[in-house]
Amino acid sequence: MSASAKEKDPFIASLGKIYAGYTGGFAVFVVILAILEQMGVPDRIIGYLFVFLTIGVYAYIGIISRTAVVAEYYVAGRRVPALYNGMATGSDWMSAASFIGMAGSLYALGYGGLAFILGWTGGYMLVAILLAPYLRKFGQYTVPDFLGARFGGNLARSLGVIVLLTASFVYVVAQIVGVGIITQRFLDVSFTMAVFLGLAGILVCSMLGGMRAVTWTQVAQYIILIIAYLIPAILMSVKVTGVPVPQLMYGIALERIEVFEAAFRAAGQTPPPGVTGFYTAPFVGANGQFSLSAMVNFFALVFCLMVGTAALPHILMRYFTTPSVREARQSVAWSLFFIFLLYFTAPAYAAFGKLEIYQTLIGSQIASLPDWVKNWQIVSPYGTPWINIVDVNRDGILQWGEFRIHPDVVVLATPEIAGLPYVIAGLVAAGGLAAALSTADGLLLALANALSHDVYYKMIDRNAPTARRLVISRVLLIFVAIIAAYTAGNMGADILFLVAWAFSIAAAGLFAALVMGVWYKRTTNIGACAGMAVGYIATFGYLIHTEFYGWHFIQLFGSKEAILAAARQVANLPMDAEIKAAAAAMVANAATVKDGALSFIGNIFGGLPTDTVALRGRLVARLWSINNISGGIIGVPLSFLTIWIVSMFTPAPSKAMQDFIEDIRIPKGGVRLADRAEAVD
Amino acid sequence: MPLVESGNEPASATEAAVDPATARAYWIKTSGLMWTVLAMWFVAGFGIHLFAVQLNPIHIFGFPLAYYFAAQGSLIIFVVGLFWFARRQNQIDEEHGVQED
Numbered sequence: 001m002s003a004s005a006k007e008k009d010p011f012i013a014s015l016g017k018i019y020a021g022y023t024g025g026f027a028v029f030v031v032i033l034a035i036l037e038q039m040g041v042p043d044r045i046i047g048y049l050f051v052f053l054t055i056g057v058y059a060y061i062g063i064i065s066r067t068a069v070v071a072e073y074y075v076a077g078r079r080v081p082a083l084y085n086g087m088a089t090g091s092d093w094m095s096a097a098s099f100i101g102m103a104g105s106l107y108a109l110g111y112g113g114l115a116f117i118l119g120w121t122g123g124y125m126l127v128a129i130l131l132a133p134y135l136r137k138f139g140q141y142t143v144p145d146f147l148g149a150r151f152g153g154n155l156a157r158s159l160g161v162i163v164l165l166t167a168s169f170v171y172v173v174a175q176i177v178g179v180g181i182i183t184q185r186f187l188d189v190s191f192t193m194a195v196f197l198g199l200a201g202i203l204v205c206s207m208l209g210g211m212r213a214v215t216w217t218q219v220a221q222y223i224i225l226i227i228a229y230l231i232p233a234i235l236m237s238v239k240v241t242g243v244p245v246p247q248l249m250y251g252i253a254l255e256r257i258e259v260f261e262a263a264f265r266a267a268g269q270t271p272p273p274g275v276t277g278f279y280t281a282p283f284v285g286a287n288g289q290f291s292l293s294a295m296v297n298f299f300a301l302v303f304c305l306m307v308g309t310a311a312l313p314h315i316l317m318r319y320f321t322t323p324s325v326r327e328a329r330q331s332v333a334w335s336l337f338f339i340f341l342l343y344f345t346a347p348a349y350a351a352f353g354k355l356e357i358y359q360t361l362i363g364s365q366i367a368s369l370p371d372w373v374k375n376w377q378i379v380s381p382y383g384t385p386w387i388n389i390v391d392v393n394r395d396g397i398l399q400w401g402e403f404r405i406h407p408d409v410v411v412l413a414t415p416e417i418a419g420l421p422y423v424i425a426g427l428v429a430a431g432g433l434a435a436a437l438s439t440a441d442g443l444l445l446a447l448a449n450a451l452s453h454d455v456y457y458k459m460i461d462r463n464a465p466t467a468r469r470l471v472i473s474r475v476l477l478i479f480v481a482i483i484a485a486y487t488a489g490n491m492g493a494d495i496l497f498l499v500a501w502a503f504s505i506a507a508a509g510l511f512a513a514l515v516m517g518v519w520y521k522r523t524t525n526i527g528a529c530a531g532m533a534v535g536y537i538a539t540f541g542y543l544i545h546t547e548f549y550g551w552h553f554i555q556l557f558g559s560k561e562a563i564l565a566a567a568r569q570v571a572n573l574p575m576d577a578e579i580k581a582a583a584a585a586m587v588a589n590a591a592t593v594k595d596g597a598l599s600f601i602g603n604i605f606g607g608l609p610t611d612t613v614a615l616r617g618r619l620v621a622r623l624w625s626i627n628n629i630s631g632g633i634i635g636v637p638l639s640f641l642t643i644w645i646v647s648m649f650t651p652a653p654s655k656a657m658q659d660f661i662e663d664i665r666i667p668k669g670g671v672r673l674a675d676r677a678e679a680v681d
Numbered sequence: 682m683p684l685v686e687s688g689n690e691p692a693s694a695t696e697a698a699v700d701p702a703t704a705r706a707y708w709i710k711t712s713g714l715m716w717t718v719l720a721m722w723f724v725a726g727f728g729i730h731l732f733a734v735q736l737n738p739i740h741i742f743g744f745p746l747a748y749y750f751a752a753q754g755s756l757i758i759f760v761v762g763l764f765w766f767a768r769r770q771n772q773i774d775e776e777h778g779v780q781e782d
Binding site for chain 1: 696697698699708714715719722725734740742744747748749752753755760762767770778779781
C-alpha cells in the first residue's frame with residue numbers, strides 16, 4: 001500500500017464514533033416507538049415507521065457514499081478496516097434465509113436443521129485458510145478477474161462469470177422473496193407490489209456508490225439486524241426462564257419440548273406435515289428410528305454449504321476491500337464472529353418459539369385463538385395461509401398436527417406468539433428487512449460487476465472510458481434487479497431451498513478452480529476450465545433434472561421398486577396428464593416394470609437407494625437418497641478430479657505463471673502478472 | 682493505460698519480493714498451518730457429529746450433548762480457531778520477513 005493509506009484517514013478514524021452514534025440513535029428510535037405504542041398509536045403505523053425510516057437511513061448512506069472513482073466503486077478504495085469489513089460481511093452473508101428462514105427450519109426440522117448452522121459457519125475456515133489472503137494479494141476487482149489472470153484469459157473468465165451469474169441470481173431471487181414477505185405483512189400490500197417496493201430500497205443503496213456505498217450501508221444494516229435478532233430472543237428467555245441469556249438457557253426449553261412431544265405421541269397425535277416429532281434426536285426418520293439416509297443428507301448438506309460459502313463471489317469480493325493481506329485474514333475471523341452472534345442464538349429462538357406454541361396454543365379452542373394467529377392467516381405466495389389451522393378431526397380443539405405454520409414466518413411471528421409488545425414485532429421486521437436488503441445489495445453488485453467489468457470491459461471494449469463503464473454498471477444493476485424482482489414475484493418457492501441451490505452451484509463451479517489455482521502450481525488453464533465446466537454442468541444439470549424432471553430421472557436411475565413407488569406418488573401430484581397416464585398404466589401392470597437403464601449407478605450403495613419424494617408439489621428424484629439441495633456433493637469432487645487429471649496430461653504452466661503464483665502466496669511486494677496485457681489495470 | 686484514478690493501487694512487481702529459499706520455507710510453514718486448521722475444521726464440522734447418536738443421551742443444563750455441539754460447540758471452535766489462525770499466520774509472516782511493508 002502506498003503512503004496515502006497509511007496516514008490516518010479522518011473518515012476511517014471516526015468510524016467508531018459514527019456507528020456508535022448511529023446505534024444510539026436507533027435505540028432512541030425504538031424507545032420512542034415503544035412509547036408511541038403505549039400511547040395508543042395503531043400497530044400499522046408502527047410497522048410503517050420501522051420499514052420506511054430504516055430504508056431511509058440506508059438510502060441516505062447510499063447517497064452520501066456515491067462515487068465516480070473505479071477503485072471506490074469496485075473495492076471501496078481498499079481501506080475498510082478488518083472489524084468493519086467483518087460486520088459488512090456479516091450482513092452481506094446473513095440473508096433472509098438466515099434471519100427469517102433459519103430459526104424456522106430449526107423449528108420444523110429440529111436437529112436436522114442444525115446442518116444450516118454448521119454449514120454456514122464452518123465454511124469461513126475454508127475462506128480464511130485457502131482463499132481470502134491470496135485473493136486479496138492478487139488485488140483485482142472480481143473473482144472472474146482472478147480466474148482470467150490465473151487461467152489464461154477469456155475462457156476461464158467467461159466460465160467464472162457463468163457460474164457467478166447462475167448462483168448469484170438464484171440467491172438474489174430468494175432475497176427478494178424475503179423482502180416481499182416482510183413488506184407484505186407490515187405494509188399490508190400485495191406480494192408483487194411488496195417485491196417492487198423492496199426493490200427500490202435495494203437500488204438506492206447500491207446504485208450510486210457501488211462497493212463503497214454497499215459496505216457502509218451493510219455495516220449499518222448489521223447493527224440493526226443483530227439488535228433485532230437478539231432482543232426478542234432475550235425477552236423470550238426472560239419470560240420462560242427468568243435469565244436473559246437465551247443461548248445458555250434454551251436447554252430448559254429443549255427438555256420441555258421433549259416432554260411435550262412424548263405426551264403428544266402418547267395421546268396418539270402426529271406432528272404437522274414437514275415437522276419432526278423428535279426435536280433433538282439426530283438422524284431420525286418419521287418414526288423416530290435411526291435413518292442412514294437422514295445422516296448422509298445431514299453431512300452432505302453441511303459439506304455443500306461450507307464449500308459453497310468459500311466459493312460465493314459476493315462474499316469473496318468483500319475481502320478485496322481490506323487495506324492489507326493481514327487484515328484480510330483478521331477480517332475473516334471478525335466476519336465469523338459477527339455471524340456467530342446470530343447463529344448461536346437461532347436455535348434458542350426456535351426452541352423458545354416452539355415451546356411457546358406447545359404451551360399456549362396446542363389443546364386450546366380453535367374459536368378462541370389469539371389475534372396474531374388471524375393476522376398471519378393471510379395467503380402466502382405458496383398458495384396456503386402462512387399460519388394454517390386445519391381442524392382435521394373437527395373437534396374444535398387444536399391438536400399437534402393441526403397447527404401448521406410456514407417456517408418462513410416463525411421468526412417474524414414469534415414476538416407476537418410470545419405476547420411481546422408490537423414494537424418488538426416491528427423491530428424484527430426491520431431486522432429481517434436489513435438482512436434481506438444487505439445480501440441483495442451485495443449480490444446485485446456482484447452480478448452487475450461481473451457483467452460490466454468482466455464481460456463488457458474485459459471482453460468487449462477494453463478502451464471504454466471510466467465514466468461509460470460506471471454508467472453501464474449502474475444500468476445493468478437496475479436491469480438485473482428488475483429481472484430478479486419479476487422472477488421473485490412470479491415464482492413460489494421456499495427461500496432456503498433456493499439459497500441452498502446457489503451454494504451447491506457456486507461450490508461445484510468455482511471452489512476447485514480457485515483453490516487449485518493457489519495451492520497447486522501444476523494446475524493448467526485447460527484443466528481449470530474443464531473442472532469448472534464439469535462441476536457446473538454436473539451440479540446444475542442434476543438439480544434441474546431431479547427437481548423438474550424427477551419422473552424421467554427415476555426411469556433412468558431407479559430400480560423397478562423405486563419406479564413403481566414413484567408411479568404411485570404421481571397419482572397424488574398435480575402433474576402432466578401424459579405422465580399420470582403412464583404412471584397409472586405402470587401401477588396397473590406392476591409385473592412388467594423393469595429396472596432403469598442406469599440403475600446400476602443408482603444402486604451402488606446398498607442402504608442408500610435412488611428414490612423419489614413428493615416435494616413442493618413435484619415429484620423430486622434423489623440419487624442415493626441425497627436431497628438435491630446437496631447436489632454439490634457430486635459436483636465438487638468431480639471438479640477437483642477433472643482439474644487434477646487434465647492438468648497431469650497438459651503442459652505445465654509457464655515460468656511467468658509460476659512466478660505469478662509465487663507472488664500471490666507471499667504477502668510482501670506486488671504481484672507479477674503473467675500476462676500484463678490481459679490482466680494489468 | 683491508467684484506468685484507476687486513485688493513486689493507491691498496488692504497483693505490479695517486476696521481480697520477486699523475497700528469495701526462492703525463503704519463499705519455499707515460508708510456504709512449507711504456511712501449508713503446515715493450513716493442514717492443521719483444515720483438520721480442526723474437519724473434526725469440528727464433521728468428526729464430532731458422526732457420534733451424535735451416542736452423545737445425545739448425555740444432558741448438560743438440559744442440552745443433549747450432540748445437539749449442543751452442532752448448535753454451539755463447533756461454532757465456538759470455528760471462531761476461536763480463526764482468530765488463532767490469523768495470529769499464527771502473522772507470526773509465520775514475520776519469522777520469514779514476508780509481512781507487508
